Amino acid sequence: GQNIDQPTEMTATEGAIVQINCTYQTSGFNGLFWYQQHAGEAPTFLSYNVLDGLEEKGRFSSFLSRSKGYSYLLLKELQMKDSASYLCAVWDTNAGKSTFGDGTTLTVKP
């Protein structure tokens, strides 16, 4: 089976940097996704990591350590519009599906 843990809530200040952690346990790991979901809307894809290391994409970066079962999403130069839920999802190649964490609700304050 799979177990994915991420903090429930985080608060940060506009312009700051925030790191959202995700730990996972899975039998057939083949990639980790981060999605952003604004209230009442569909999740939208942010990043995909399958190899160890840091992937940078503009203000967002995602890191993966397969040996530690650990990932983080780093958001720089926070903007008010970044207030959303951030979902960590692990692809299990044995199961042929992604399992999602419960999401981290990020609130950006002025």
Added chain:
Amino acid sequence: NAGVMQNPRHLVRRRGQEARLRCSPMKGHSHVYWYRQLPEEGLKFMVYLQKENIIDESGMPKERFSAEFPKEGPSILRIQQVVRGDSAAYFCASSDRGHSSSMNTEAFFGQGTRLTVV
């Protein structure tokens, strides 16, 4: 190239009625996943279908829930005799690769159907 289309966006049903949720995957995608999301919670996997086949229904309740993805037309998630606890957002996602792929691609999500049982 339209994205994943779900309809209706909002659905209200009385207890005991049937709810039918539709999902048209992105063009070229033959893998469909249904997820349920309760308020303040994450996405919970329900069922994974590939054209005309149910691949994994381990997350779907055994009773009252069924899903299909016919050769022609959208995927349908059917909930019979709905109860208040079925009230949730139901998201559909599609991808062009699935179980047999060694390299996954992102899944694209529809806007969801918000089911309210009164």
